[in-house]
Amino acid sequence: MRRKLTKYAAPLLIMLMMVMLSGCSTNMMVLDPKGPVGADQRDLIYIVTILCAIIMVPVILLTAWIVWRYRDTKDNKAKYMPTWSHSALAETIWWGIPIIIIGIIGVFTVKYTYALEPSKPLDSDKKPLVIEATSLDWKWLFTYPEQDIATVNYLYIPEDRPIEFHLTSDAPMNSFWIPQLGGQIYTMSGMSMKLNLQADEPGVYYGSGANFSGEHFADMRFEVTATSDEEFNQWVDKIKAVPDALTLEGYEKLAEPASSPVQSFNSFPEGLFNKIVNKYVVDKPAHHHGE
CATH class of the missing domain: 2.60.40.420 (Cupredoxins -  blue copper proteins)
Structure with a gap:
């Protein structure tokens, strides 16, 4: 009984979160800009979201795969390596890629922060x-x-x-x-x-x-x-x-x-x-x- 509850709890929780968040989107106004400032801010949101997804999506998928692949069942054929402790290649990948992406996010953030300084006049031939x-x-x-x-x-x-x-x-x-x-x-x-x-x-x-x-x-x-x-x-x-x-x-x-x-x-x-x-x-x- 406990295993069945655990099996279905996660999907139900995710569905509940999606339903709750759907009412807080304010019609996704920030993603439907009608001016140059709003458009630049939307672009920054997209850029950061995509870069973060490069890290998060593989991590989430790998976590699910590892839980399933190495589950505790009698017929599990997963390779058993009790003395394995280190892989230079693996550590380079899971540390190197996030560091590079954080650096890229930093560059874009600095660029857009300067461009979107609130008191900075907008480019226009019309008087504000x-x-x-x-x-x-x-x-x-x-x-x-x-x-x-x-x-x-x-x-x-x-x-x-x-x-x-x-x-x-x-x-x-x-x-x-x-x-x-x-x-x-x-x-x-x-x-x-x-x-x-x-x-x-x-x-x-x-x-x-x-x-x-x-x-x-x-x-x-x-x-x-x-x-x-x-x-x-x-x-x-x-x-x-x-x-x-x-x-x-x-x-x-x-x-x-x-x-x-x-x-x-x-x-x-x-x-x-x-x-x-x-x-x-x-x-x-x-x-x-x-x-």
Whole structure:
């Protein structure tokens, strides 16, 4: 009875793990990039996965073969060598190949780490659009300094144009993430981080806070709509026509811990982002990463 349970336990466990992981893929967004940063990060994932598989797949297959080949049964014909202890060729193979592959992974990692430095401007003949993103409890405030408009929990961006995000927090540390456009970056009080992304095609992309931050953490999601330049300008004009402006008093109310619906503001106080960054700074200027 025990042998039967052992025989079927491993396959059942593997199947259970596959079912559980299938619900955590977020539709494999990181493997379906829609921008240059996301595409490079996907390529690095593929390269490292393939190189690791060169080591792992043979090891897993050999482990299964060894367990079966040298199983304890009366009719097993496996060669018995009780005094065997060393093979220079075997040790060269199982140490040499992983060392070479780790070296190759290191080269690719260094190359992509430098190329994907978050504050590094993207190659483009178009001027970047600056968007200031502030993580609050439990919502995202986005201000467009060039357009003098603000939104809560949603973004509009022009396609095929670099977006220069400036990020900070007026709440516990969080993490800004648009999976199909690029990797996450932390938002921290008293710091201004910079992240350059770009959408290569129109679409609606999922965004979220990727760092647990309390009771309504699950509400820190936002949609990113990438449109043509003409449609983006029309959207800006539409927001300019809304009746509400974000005042300092309104911001203080917005910053209170609570979830928030989508909101739009036709203006916001000048220098609001810098005020938020320097809110917790004492006797010295705040740190601006990448500037």
